[in-house]
Amino acid sequence: MKAKSLEAPYGPYRDLCRKFAQREIEPHALEWEEAELFPRELYGRAAAAGILGAGFPEAYGGAGEDALLPLVGIEGLLWGGTTGVVAGLGSHGIALPPILFLGDEEQKRRFVPPVLAGERVAALAITEPGTGSDVAGVRTRAVRDGETYVLNGAKMFITSGCRADLVTVLARTGDDPHGGLTFFVVERGTPGFEVSRALKKTGWRASDTAELAFADVRVPAGNRIGPEGSGFVALMRNFQQERLALAFMGHATAEICLADAIAYAREREAFGRPIARFQVIRHKLADMATETLATRELNYAVARRVAAGEAIPAEVSAAKNFAARTAESVCREAVQILGGMGYMRESRAERLSRDARLLAIGGGTSEVMNEVIVRWGLGLQ
Numbered sequence: 001m002k003a004k005s006l007e008a009p010y011g012p013y014r015d016l017c018r019k020f021a022q023r024e025i026e027p028h029a030l031e032w033e034e035a036e037l038f039p040r041e042l043y044g045r046a047a048a049a050g051i052l053g054a055g056f057p058e059a060y061g062g063a064g065e066d067a068l069l070p071l072v073g074i075e076g077l078l079w080g081g082t083t084g085v086v087a088g089l090g091s092h093g094i095a096l097p098p099i100l101f102l103g104d105e106e107q108k109r110r111f112v113p114p115v116l117a118g119e120r121v122a123a124l125a126i127t128e129p130g131t132g133s134d135v136a137g138v139r140t141r142a143v144r145d146g147e148t149y150v151l152n153g154a155k156m157f158i159t160s161g162c163r164a165d166l167v168t169v170l171a172r173t174g175d176d177p178h179g180g181l182t183f184f185v186v187e188r189g190t191p192g193f194e195v196s197r198a199l200k201k202t203g204w205r206a207s208d209t210a211e212l213a214f215a216d217v218r219v220p221a222g223n224r225i226g227p228e229g230s231g232f233v234a235l236m237r238n239f240q241q242e243r244l245a246l247a248f249m250g251h252a253t254a255e256i257c258l259a260d261a262i263a264y265a266r267e268r269e270a271f272g273r274p275i276a277r278f279q280v281i282r283h284k285l286a287d288m289a290t291e292t293l294a295t296r297e298l299n300y301a302v303a304r305r306v307a308a309g310e311a312i313p314a315e316v317s318a319a320k321n322f323a324a325r326t327a328e329s330v331c332r333e334a335v336q337i338l339g340g341m342g343y344m345r346e347s348r349a350e351r352l353s354r355d356a357r358l359l360a361i362g363g364g365t366s367e368v369m370n371e372v373i374v375r376w377g378l379g380l381q
Helices: 011-035 041-048 068-080 083-089 097-102 105-116 231-267 279-307 313-343 348-360 366-377
Strands: 122-125 141-145 148-159 166-172 181-187 193-198 209-220
Touching: 011 041, 011 068, 011 083, 011 348, 041 083, 068 083, 068 231, 068 279, 083 231, 083 348, 097 105, 097 181, 097 231, 122 148, 141 166, 148 166, 148 181, 166 231, 181 209, 181 231, 231 279, 231 313, 231 348, 279 313, 313 348, 313 366
Parallel strands: 122 166
Antiparallel strands: 141 148, 148 209, 166 181, 193 209
């Protein structure tokens, strides 16, 4: 079932991303999943195709500030069959916004254009080994020392962290749980900054994910993004877009697994006829299609409001939770319909079913999203 929301003016860009994925990603998806890494050269190819700049200002090499554009791009890129590649290619989508929101003109021109051109890789570092969704618990600290800040601490689960050339790091510059947070850009090669280890994951395997360490790292004061204490407001803006991206991954994942299940059901025969002719399979597909359509329409409704400038954290959280549940449900049924093939790594449904599990965890767990819904949507403090 096609939704009107997928058509003009965003349909052509979605198609561009899908063709890129089918040409540049899908033929290598299994290989990159097994290697737990995709070639760095893919950033340059994505930039040349006009993908990395989606949603960013033209003044810094972007395609224009349309918040819906990168979300639509996710729908197309996921047809490559690996969420990890999409997440890795898109890590700048959460690393650069704090710079654009808080940074001065010199910082924007120094950090943003090389990333959008595919020449440098950017990552965002928020989560810590002992601090996940509760950012008030951030312990990485930055202390002013003349014209530098000295950073000490660690960050965990950082997408593109292994090969990032610049990392937008949230650190504590004051004791106030929220008002004491500040962003810094830490560049690769800075003494004391290192990748502690590459992390192995159940899903999103083709994206590199790192634990980072900061030991007396001296960061120039010119790499502080915004005034001290300004980090929390920028982070909340970031969360809204990141959570929407995960929600779009949810309905796109479901859409692809549904398509694969339909194709298999038409071809696979049992007891002398295609399994698509058995009522139990037909009704499974009907339920999967209904869940996918409902999720997609909710996501678009919420995304359009955010793109129009509304701050609606409860609605964004609801969309993310609903999409996470839909992705897991539809993927599970797709694997069941594919049977043994659905359990093989060569199957796109197998890969996406593993990837889908992260949607209820990344960007804030479902439990945290429920708290946002209760507080900001229902008014229960």
